[in-house]
Amino acid sequence: MGVRVFMEKKLVVPGDFIGTEEEYLAGHGTFAEKERIYATIAGEPLDTERKLSVQQKRSLRALQIGTVVIGTIENIVEPIALVSIKAGSDGRESRFGENPDYSVLHASMIKRGYVKNVRDEYRIGDIIRAKIADVRNGELRLATDADELGAIKAFCPKCRHPMKLESAILKCESCDWKDNRKIAKDYRKAEIDRKG
């Protein structure tokens, strides 16, 4: 496996310019025209000893609908959240750690029942457990509409401190800000257990 090519795009689609023949040889998944190298498949551009290739995303192919993953809410563009997948549900990062792009979580897939806006349930930085609901056109779509799915760690939107579960509401450990989340049933399990 080669070194990831330094470029703005971590993922390319067919026709994307990825390098010049002055610098590189054209390898698998590319073609060269007038000394310019373009991608012929969608994937990640790689530089293997100055040979450019495009590697189809293994992680995407391996992902199965229903697989449970851990991810971070990276951005919210209503009505969707963009989620980076950090690990499989077993916490092993190797399988998903290099997945460079975002998965999509639509507000309607957050929980059972109507959710208008992602921000009603999640905030940027929250760590969620989600399942893969669909893989379509190279895009991963997530869902958190089950008891064991949802935020497993949430952060205060005011001061970024972690939030603790108090009764059914999340409360900031630092500034006492209270907030709502779609939480996984084992959110801060130790504390839930203590409450009995």
Ligand SMILES: [Zn+2]
């Ligand atoms: Zn706070």
